[in-house]
Amino acid sequence: MWEKAIMGMAALRILSGSIEIVAALLILKVNQVEKALLINSGLAIVGPVILITTTTIGLLGMSDRVSFAKIAWILLGISCILIGVRK
Numbered sequence: 001m002w003e004k005a006i007m008g009m010a011a012l013r014i015l016s017g018s019i020e021i022v023a024a025l026l027i028l029k030v031n032q033v034e035k036a037l038l039i040n041s042g043l044a045i046v047g048p049v050i051l052i053t054t055t056t057i058g059l060l061g062m063s064d065r066v067s068f069a070k071i072a073w074i075l076l077g078i079s080c081i082l083i084g085v086r087k
C-alpha cells in the first residue's frame with residue numbers, strides 16, 4: 001500500500017503537529033508570558049529535529065533513485081535553512 005518511508009514521514013509530521021497543539025494548549029493554560037515563552041522556546045528544538053529526521057527518512061527511501069550529488073545538494077539546502085533560522 002504505502003511505502004515505509006512515507007509512513008515514517010507522515011507519522012513524524014503528525015507527532016510534530018500534536019506537539020504544537022499541546023504546546024498551544026499549555027500556553028493558554030499557564031496564561032503567563034514568561035512561561036509561554038519557555039514553552040515556545042522548547043518548540044524551537046522540535047521543529048529542526050523533525051525537519052532533519054523527516055528529510056533523512058525521505059532521502060533513505062529514495063536513495064536508490066537519486067544520485068549522490070543531488071543528495072549532497074539537498075543536505076546543503078537543509079543546512080542553509082537551519083543556519084538562516086538560527087541567526
